[in-house]
Amino acid sequence: xxxxxxxxxxPALAQAMLRPRSVALVGxxxxxxxxxxxxLQFLRRSGFAGAVYPINPKRDTVQxxxxxxxxxxLPEVPEHAFVMTATEHVVGTVRECARLGxxxxxxxxxxxxxxxxxxxxxxxxxxxLSRETGVRVLGPSSLGVVHPSTGLILxxxxxxxxxxxxxxxxxxASHSGSMIGALLSRGKARGVGFAGLVSVGGxxxxxxxxxxxxxxxxxxxxxxxxxxxxxxxxxxxxxFAREAARRGKPVIAYKLGRSEAAAEMAVTHTGALAGEDxxxxxxxxxxxxxxxxxxxxxxxxxxxARRIPLDLLHGHRLPRVGVVTTTGGGAAMVVDxxxxxxxxxxxxxxxxxARLARDGLxxxxxxxxxxxxxxxxxxxxxxxxxxLLQAPEFDLVLAVxxxxxxxxxxxxxxxxxxxxxxxxxxxxxxAMLVPDAPQALAELTAAGVPCFRSPEPCADAxxxxxxRRQPGPAATLQVTRSGPAAFVSEAQAYxxxxxxxxxxxxxxxxxxxQRPGALPFAFPVVAKVCxxxxxxxxxxxxxxxxxxxxxxxxxxxxxxxxxLAERAPNVACDEVLVQxxxxxxxxxxxxxxxxxxxxxxxxxxxxxIWAEVAKDRALRLAPxxxxxxxxxxxxxxxxxxxxxxxxxxxxxxxxLAQAVASLSQLAMRPQLGVAExxxxxxxxxxxGQGVLAVDALVLQS
Numbered sequence: 001x002x003x004x005x006x007x008x009x010x011p012a013l014a015q016a017m018l019r020p021r022s023v024a025l026v027g028x029x030x031x032x033x034x035x036x037x038x039x040l041q042f043l044r045r046s047g048f049a050g051a052v053y054p055i056n057p058k059r060d061t062v063q064x065x066x067x068x069x070x071x072x073x074l075p076e077v078p079e080h081a082f083v084m085t086a087t088e089h090v091v092g093t094v095r096e097c098a099r100l101g102x103x104x105x106x107x108x109x110x111x112x113x114x115x116x117x118x119x120x121x122x123x124x125x126x127x128x129l130s131r132e133t134g135v136r137v138l139g140p141s142s143l144g145v146v147h148p149s150t151g152l153i154l155x156x157x158x159x160x161x162x163x164x165x166x167x168x169x170x171x172x173a174s175h176s177g178s179m180i181g182a183l184l185s186r187g188k189a190r191g192v193g194f195a196g197l198v199s200v201g202g203x204x205x206x207x208x209x210x211x212x213x214x215x216x217x218x219x220x221x222x223x224x225x226x227x228x229x230x231x232x233x234x235x236x237x238x239x240f241a242r243e244a245a246r247r248g249k250p251v252i253a254y255k256l257g258r259s260e261a262a263a264e265m266a267v268t269h270t271g272a273l274a275g276e277d278x279x280x281x282x283x284x285x286x287x288x289x290x291x292x293x294x295x296x297x298x299x300x301x302x303x304x305a306r307r308i309p310l311d312l313l314h315g316h317r318l319p320r321v322g323v324v325t326t327t328g329g330g331a332a333m334v335v336d337x338x339x340x341x342x343x344x345x346x347x348x349x350x351x352x353x354a355r356l357a358r359d360g361l362x363x364x365x366x367x368x369x370x371x372x373x374x375x376x377x378x379x380x381x382x383x384x385x386x387x388l389l390q391a392p393e394f395d396l397v398l399a400v401x402x403x404x405x406x407x408x409x410x411x412x413x414x415x416x417x418x419x420x421x422x423x424x425x426x427x428x429x430x431a432m433l434v435p436d437a438p439q440a441l442a443e444l445t446a447a448g449v450p451c452f453r454s455p456e457p458c459a460d461a462x463x464x465x466x467x468r469r470q471p472g473p474a475a476t477l478q479v480t481r482s483g484p485a486a487f488v489s490e491a492q493a494y495x496x497x498x499x500x501x502x503x504x505x506x507x508x509x510x511x512x513x514q515r516p517g518a519l520p521f522a523f524p525v526v527a528k529v530c531x532x533x534x535x536x537x538x539x540x541x542x543x544x545x546x547x548x549x550x551x552x553x554x555x556x557x558x559x560x561x562x563x564l565a566e567r568a569p570n571v572a573c574d575e576v577l578v579q580x581x582x583x584x585x586x587x588x589x590x591x592x593x594x595x596x597x598x599x600x601x602x603x604x605x606x607x608x609i610w611a612e613v614a615k616d617r618a619l620r621l622a623p624x625x626x627x628x629x630x631x632x633x634x635x636x637x638x639x640x641x642x643x644x645x646x647x648x649x650x651x652x653x654x655x656l657a658q659a660v661a662s663l664s665q666l667a668m669r670p671q672l673g674v675a676e677x678x679x680x681x682x683x684x685x686x687x688g689q690g691v692l693a694v695d696a697l698v699l700q701s
Contacts, residue, residue: 005133005134006134007130007134007136008103008104008134008136009210009214010213010214010217011214011217011218013104013136013210013211013214014214014215014217014218016079016080016103016104016136017080017104017136017138017145017198017211017214018145018147018150018152018196018198018215019147019150019152020050020078020079020080020103020104020152021050021051021079022050022051022052022053022076022077022078022079022080023043023048023050023051023052023053023078023079023080023081023082023152023154024053024055024071024074024078024080024081024082024102025039025040025052025053025054025055025082025084026055026071026081026082026083026084026085026093027055027056027083027084027085027086027089028040028054028055028056028062028063028067028084029056029062029084030056030059030061030062030063032063035084035108035156035158036084036108036156037063038155038156038157038158038160038161039082039084039144039153039154039155039156040052040054040062040063040065041063041161042153042154042155042160042161043151043152043153043154045153046148046151046152046153047151048150048151048152048153049150049151050150050152051076051078053068053074053078054066054067054068055067055068055069055070055071055074056068056069057069057070070096071093071096071097071100071102072096072100077100077101077102078102079102079103079104080102080103080104080105080106080154081093081097081102081104081105081106082106082108082144082154083097083105083106083107083108083109084108084109084156085109086109087109087110087111087112087119087122090107090109090122090126090140091122091125091126091129093105094107094126094129094135094137095129097135098129098133098134098135099133102135103135103136104135104136104137104138105135105136105137105138106137106138106139106142106144106145106154107126107137107138107139107140107141107142107201107204108139108140108141108142108143108144108156109139109140109141110140110141111140112126112140112141112202112204113202113204114141114202123140123202123204126140126204126205127204127205130204130205136205136206137204137205137206138198138200138201138205138206138211139200139201139202139204140201140202140204141177141201141202142177142198142199142200142201142202143155143156143157143177143178143180143199143201144156144157144177144199145196145197145198145199146160146180146194146196146197146198147195147196148165148167148193148194148195148196149167149195149220155180155199157177157178157180157181157199158181159180159181159182159184159185160181160184162184162185162188164188165184165188165193165194166187166188166191166192166193167193167194167195168187168192168193168194168195169193169195169220169221169222169223170187170192170193170194170195170221170222170223170224170225170302171194171195171196171197171212171215171218171221171223171224171225172194172196172197172198172224172225172226172227173197173198173200173208173211173212173224173225173226173227174197174198174199174200174208174226174227175200175201175203175208175227175228175229175230176199176227176229177199177201179227180197180198180199182295183197183225183227183298183299184197186295186296186299187299190299190300190441190442190445191441191442191445191446192299192445195218195220195221196215196221198211203232203233207232207233207236207237208226208228208233208236208237209233209234209235209236209237209238209239209240209241210233210236210240212224212226212240212244212251213236213239213240213243216240216243216244216247216249221249222249222306223249223250223251223252223302223305223306224244224249224250224251224252224302225252225253225254225298225299225302226251226252226253226254226289227253227254227298228253228254228255228256229255229256229257230255230256230257230276231255231276231279231280231283231597231598232597233597234283234479234595234596234597234598234599235478235479235599238283238287238474238598238599241287241288241289241471242287242471242474244288245287245288245310245470245471248309248310250288250290250302250305250306250310250465250468251287251288251289251290252289252290252291252292252298252301252302252305252464253284253289253290253291253292254291254292254293254295254298255277255280255284255291257276257277257280278617278619279595279597279598279601279619280598281619282598282601282619282620282621283598283621285467285468285469285620286469286471286472286620286621287471287621288310288468288469288470288471289468290305290461290464290465290467290468291464292457292460292461292464293460294456294457294460294461296453296454296457297457297458297460297461297464300450300451300452300457300458300461301460301461301464301465303445303448303449303450303451304428304430304450304461304462304465305465305468306448307428307429307430307450308395308396308428308465308466310468310469310470311470313395313466313468313469313470318342318343318344319343319344319395319396319462319463319466319467320344320345320346320393320394320395320396321338321343321344321345321346321394321395321396321397321398321462321466322345322346322348322369322388322391322393322394322396322397322398322427323335323345323367323368323369323397323398323400324363324368324369324370324371324381324384324385324388324397324398324399324400325368325369325370325371325399325400325401325402326370326371326372326376326381326400326401326402326404326412327400327401327402327403327434328368328370329434330400330401330402330432330434330455331368331370331400332368333455334398334400334432334455334458334459335367335368336455337455337456337458337459337460338459338462338463340459341459341460341462341463342463342467343459343462343463343466343467345367345368346393346394347365347366347367348365348369348388348391348393349391349392349393351391352387352388352391352393353365355387356369356384356387359383359387361380361383361384361387362380363384368400369384369388371384376402376404376411376412377411377412378410378411378412378414378415381399381411381412381415381416382415382418382419385397385399385415385416385419385422385429386419386422388427389419389422389426389427389429390422390425390426390427391427394427395427395466396427396428396429396430396462396466397427397428397429397430398429398430398431398432398458398462399412399416399429399430399431399432400431400432400434401413401416401431401432401433401434401437401440402434402435403434403435405433405434405435405437405440406433406435406436406437406439406440409437409439409440409443413431413433413437413440413443413444416429416431416444416449417443417444417447417449420447420448420449428450429449429450430449430450430451430452430458430462431444431449431450431451431452432451432452432453432454432455432458433451433452433453436453437453441453469628472621472623472624472625472628473623473668475599475600475621475622475623475667475668476667476668476669476670477594477599477600477666477667477668477669477670478670479594479595479596479597479599484701485675485676485699485700485701486532486699486700487532487533487535487697487698487699487700488532488698488699488700489530489531489532489575489577490507490528490530490537490577490695490696490697491507491509491530491575491577492532492698493677493696493697493698494507494693494696496672496674496677496696496698497679497693497696499672500662500663500665500666501662502659502662502663502679502691502693503690503691503692503693504679504692504693504694504696505579505580505581505582505683505692505693505694506520506521506579506580507577507578507579507580508520508577508578509530509575509576509577509578510575510576510578511574511575511576512529512557512560512561512564512573512574512575512576513561513574515554515557516550516553516554516557516576516578519553519578521580522580523547523548523549523553524546524547524548524580524581525547525553525578525579525580525581526543526544526545526546526547526578526579526581527543527544527547527553527556527557527560527576527577527578528542528543528544528576528577528578528579529542529543529560529564529573529575529576529577530573530575530576530577531571531572531573531574531575533571533572533573534568534571534573535697539567540563540564540567540568540571541559541560541563541564541566541567542560542563542564542573544556544559544560545581546581553578557576560576579694582683582692582694583683584651584683584684584685584691584692585642585649585651585683585684585685585686586606586607586638586639586641586642586651586683586684587606587607587680587681587682587683587684588604588605588606588607588639588656588681588682588683588684588691589603589604589605589606589607589617589678589679589680589681589682590602590603590604590659590660590663590678590679590680590682591603591604591605591663591676591677591678591679591680592622592663592664592666592667592674592676592677592678593675593676593677594674594675594676598621599621599622599667600621600622600623600664600666600667601619601620601621601622602619602620602621602622602623602624602660602663602664602667603617603618603619603620604617604618604629604632604633604635604636604656604660605617605618605636606636606638606639607680607681607682616636616637616638617636618631618632618633618635618636620632620664622664622665622666622667623661623664623665623667623668624660624661624664625661626657626658626661628661629657629658629660629661629664630653630654630657632657632660633653633656633657633660639651639653639656639684642684649686649687650686650687651684651685651686651687652684652685652686652687652688652689652690652691653684653687655684655685655689655690655691656682656684656691659679659682659691663677663679672700673700673701674698674699674700674701675699675700675701676697676698676699677696677697677698677699678696678697678698679693679695679696680695680696680697681693681694681695682694
């Protein structure tokens with residue numbers, strides 16, 4: 001059997017998908033009221049220079065042009081076919097495309113994986129066709145692709161009837177076809193244009209990540225906007241994000257699913273706490289993707305991200321924003337919104353205030369620097385911005401402009417335009433206009449100055465961009481869906497911790513059926529059933545605490561035998577783990593699991609019984625550096641009391657961070673086969689004394 005041809009990837013894929021020399025419209029309609037009529041109208045209106053072949057076996061002409069009866073009847077093999085036939089004809093049409101050598105096929109119809117077993121079978125047939133023949137399939141349920149600079153408006157989306165669409169350098173990829181139209185119209189209203197827009201649809205073959213990866217060499221694209229319905233095909237999305245970060249092309253994402261719905265049912269606290277959306281947050285942050293919550297911010301954030309390269313961001317502290325304003329009320333709204341997103345509005349330093357005073361600039365000092373109405377003029381704002389943009393205490397300067405932005409933009413908006421590129425050492429500058437000032441916004445947008453018209457999207461975009469992180473090392477462990485995983489015993493779990501150099505309380509195993517022997521450590525101790533078949537020991541009465549002497553230890557063994565006979569009579573358990581009892585200043589939970597889409601993740605949370613109650617946790621892609629682990633420790637509110645507040649003893653938070661980083665290294669050790677691992681509780685001891693695991697759960701695949 002001949003090997004399947006290599007699938008089209010990279011720039012060659014981008015060319016056939018976005019800049020094809022010829023296009024076939026399979027199932028194009030003559031009825032201008034139908035969606036299947038739109039692509040031909042749009043292509044002719046936009047001046048697409050390539051060959052366009054309408055295919056309709058029932059008509060000789062379509063919309064006044066020659067129609068062809070089939071793909072096979074065409075005078076050449078088209079590079080890209082847009083299939084608009086009914087669902088039941090799609091697989092046969094794609095098979096014909098593959099036979100003829102069409103490179104890319106976009107499928108408009110729905111009725112696939114979302115439509116039950118029959119639809120799932122159709123989608124699998126598409127996937128199999130692509131694997132066997134090399135034809136690349138976009139969709140199903142794709143509204144099409146658009147590449148404005150070449151006039152390729154290959155879409156059934158009615159929004160592209162919009163005339164005079166602005167060009168731009170932002171590339172959009174969306175699971176939702178309708179959102180393509182929404183971004184298009186909103187972008188036009190803001191003067192934001194696009195380099196390309198792709199409705200990804202069901203991803204039977206081409207995924208959102210692979211599509212974006214194929215376009216990275218395009219010099220006409222300087223940033224990406226993603227609209228995601230869920231996190232899927234994570235490996236390809238991760239590959240794209242890492243390459244985009246390496247090339248300095250920022251990525252902004254809006255993902256649905258901020259609800260509390262968990263991803264998959266999990267057997268550990270880590271799985272229960274790491275809901276799908278928390279994993280997505282960690283995924284985006286760990287790959288340098290700015291995730292926004294506001295649709296308007298999705299359009300506004302790219303300009304800001306282009307001004308703030310990833311390598312200038314500081315991971316181990318809150319981002320600091322300096323705010324200067326001509327309107328106290330408008331600035332206060334932004335400050336509130338930034339505050340709830342953990343962005344620090346930094347007051348001007350004494351040195352900066354002294355410079356302003358020396359220049360006679362009228363400013364009211366405070367968390368916000370208010371130039372007041374008296375200072376709302378061109379010269380004052382220009383001089384104030386020059387000083388603030390050189391101030392070392394700010395990562396970003398935000399100018400909030402009042403009514404003059406609408407009626408007298410030369411007073412406060414013009415100096416922003418002139419100050420945005422202030423030379424070496426200057427901090428990035430952004431603007432928020434409190435009134436409705438479309439002309440000023442258009443001028444700022446055209447000049448590439450990040451600008452906002454509402455406090456919520458403004459704060460959303462600033463927080464998302466400043467909280468990005470340079471991607472860390474990629475995990476060597478690959479996500480696989482092999483056979484079911486199985487637990488190991490607690491004693492075996494401790495052997496894994498030893499390999500990772502995570503300390504645990506001393507423990508020994510003894511036969512359950514015999515009298516306990518002498519212990520190598522002092523009482524008090526705890527006795528626990530030790531079996532891979534009993535991961536949750538308390539559920540079967542498998543733990544006895546506070547054992548003070550040898551007699552009580554013997555009684556504990558009898559209790560464990562009795563409880564197992566009553567509650568788990570058919571479960572194999574031959575050993576007891578006896579462990580010294582220790583106490584710490586606080587209990588922590590550190591967990592690791594391999595997410596089916598995001599890959600390996602590591603989590604830190606408040607431990608013990610509060611793990612699921614408080615939901616006070618930090619989550620990252622694994623592996624993490626010690627610096628990132630320190631950042632995670634700082635995020636968990638419960639551990640702030642261990643920083644020596646109000647005379648309380650300081651905990652060994654550095655050792656806690658080291659334990660998190662060590663556990664995350666499982667992502668680099670695939671030979672260990674660990675699907676999930678959790679230490680809960682991990683005792684945080686006084687500063688300098690480390691941390692100590694007193695229970696561990698490991699699931700191996």
